[in-house]
Amino acid sequence: MKMKKILLVIFVLATVSVSAQKFQDLAMTPPMGWNSWNKFQCNVSEILIKEAADEMVSTGMRDAGYQYIVIDDCWQIKRDSMGFIVADPERFPSGIKALADYVHSKGLKFGIYSCAGTKTCAGRPGGRGHEFQDAYMYAKWGVDYLKYDWCSSDGQNQKESYRLMSQMLKEAGHPIVFSICEWGGSKPWEWASEVGHLWRTTGDIANCFDCEQKHSGYSNWGVTRILDMQIDMRQYAGPGHWNDPDMLQIGNGGMTVNEDRAHFSMWCMLAAPLMAGNDLKNMSPQTHNILTNIDAIDINQDAKGIQGFKFKSEDGLEIWLKPLSAGDWAVCFLNRSVDIKTIDFDWIKNKMNDEFSKRILDASVETFKIKDVWTKKELGDTQKPLNADVLSHDVLLLRLSLVKK
Numbered sequence: 001m002k003m004k005k006i007l008l009v010i011f012v013l014a015t016v017s018v019s020a021q022k023f024q025d026l027a028m029t030p031p032m033g034w035n036s037w038n039k040f041q042c043n044v045s046e047i048l049i050k051e052a053a054d055e056m057v058s059t060g061m062r063d064a065g066y067q068y069i070v071i072d073d074c075w076q077i078k079r080d081s082m083g084f085i086v087a088d089p090e091r092f093p094s095g096i097k098a099l100a101d102y103v104h105s106k107g108l109k110f111g112i113y114s115c116a117g118t119k120t121c122a123g124r125p126g127g128r129g130h131e132f133q134d135a136y137m138y139a140k141w142g143v144d145y146l147k148y149d150w151c152s153s154d155g156q157n158q159k160e161s162y163r164l165m166s167q168m169l170k171e172a173g174h175p176i177v178f179s180i181c182e183w184g185g186s187k188p189w190e191w192a193s194e195v196g197h198l199w200r201t202t203g204d205i206a207n208c209f210d211c212e213q214k215h216s217g218y219s220n221w222g223v224t225r226i227l228d229m230q231i232d233m234r235q236y237a238g239p240g241h242w243n244d245p246d247m248l249q250i251g252n253g254g255m256t257v258n259e260d261r262a263h264f265s266m267w268c269m270l271a272a273p274l275m276a277g278n279d280l281k282n283m284s285p286q287t288h289n290i291l292t293n294i295d296a297i298d299i300n301q302d303a304k305g306i307q308g309f310k311f312k313s314e315d316g317l318e319i320w321l322k323p324l325s326a327g328d329w330a331v332c333f334l335n336r337s338v339d340i341k342t343i344d345f346d347w348i349k350n351k352m353n354d355e356f357s358k359r360i361l362d363a364s365v366e367t368f369k370i371k372d373v374w375t376k377k378e379l380g381d382t383q384k385p386l387n388a389d390v391l392s393h394d395v396l397l398l399r400l401s402l403v404k405k
């Protein structure tokens with residue numbers, strides 16, 4: 001009898017640690033995918049989600065690395081008499097399981113949204129008090145990604161609420177990426193690396209380059225405003241746990257092509273999750289070109305998972321650096337001003353030290369080949385100073401590849 005009990009305990013412990021392990025290894029590079037919210041808000045349906053999955057494949061986005069198709073708010077309408085969550089039958093007549101199966105059949109992963117509070121931000125039923133029931137349903141449906149919001153959470157504590165859901169997801173046993181969305185209020189970067197795979201660092205992104213949209217009690221933020229809020233957080237990001245400066249607004253019409261390009265480049269430099277938020281069916285060639293730039297994506301997805309940092313800022317021109325694998329670096333000149341900036345940058349004279357990663361970009365000791373990530377041109381090497389113009393609200397994004405001696 002005793003032996004049986006011991007074996008049972010060993011079995012339970014082994015199962016829990018296997019599922020915790022499954023959970024931990026899910027986002028070793030920043031998650032990439034598409035989410036319905038930025039473009040469609042509550043206007044979601046199974047047709048829209050299926051089309052997004054189809055487009056993800058036909059546009060080559062899946063092959064470029066985008067994996068998750070996530071339905072944000074408004075797919076859910078009520079709870080049944082047993083407390084189980086019910087999808088809107090008019091918009092999702094085939095049910096969520098069939099939709100997840102469809103997304104999976106396209107070689108993609110399927111994600112969903114809920115909220116730690118009693119109601120979602122759009123007023124649909126939230127997860128509070130139904131955590132295990134929901135986690136169980138998600139596992140049954142084959143949900144691979146959960147974004148968990150923070151509306152209607154009066155009296156709740158972020159750490160406790162997200163820990164509880166994380167635990168329930170692990171117990172439900174299906175590997176699932178857990179995206180924490182409490183907008184940075186409790187500094188999740190300080191506590192959430194064991195709880196989830198990514199955490200929002202700010203309020204919602206606005207569809208603009210440099211603006212603040214004030215609402216009563218909160219603001220939405222443009223790209224550069226969010227960028228400025230990411231400083232001093234890079235030590236918390238790494239394989240399996242990422243700072244999330246919110247989803248992409250590329251292709252949503254609020255920014256110029258230059259600004260969209262700068263937005264994508266900076267999210268790549270930040271090792272941010274890359275969740276496209278546009279209408280994939282009606283995507284312009286420029287938007288497609290930005291979202292599928294494989295050299296930019298390689299910078300974002302670099303296996304070292306080191307978040308980039310601002311090395312220098314002068315007169316509206318910023319220089320950002322991101323250490324990459326195999327001794328390489330990404331260097332991004334970001335022009336935030338309204339004027340064209342002319343760069344004359346001497347690599348040899350500018351030794352760039354990154355104390356966090358303990359790496360030094362020292363062109364007097366090592367030589368790097370330079371590639372322009374957007375024009376795809378080879379720009380020589382770091383033995384010569386770099387001369388280039390950067391348009392207003394645009395970037396010069398470079399990959400420096402170490403020349404082996």
Ligand code: GLA
Pocket residue numbers: 037072073113120121122149181203204
């Ligand atoms: C919050 C989140 C957004 C989105 C909406 C949905 O504002 O931060 O990303 O999920 O809720 O209602």
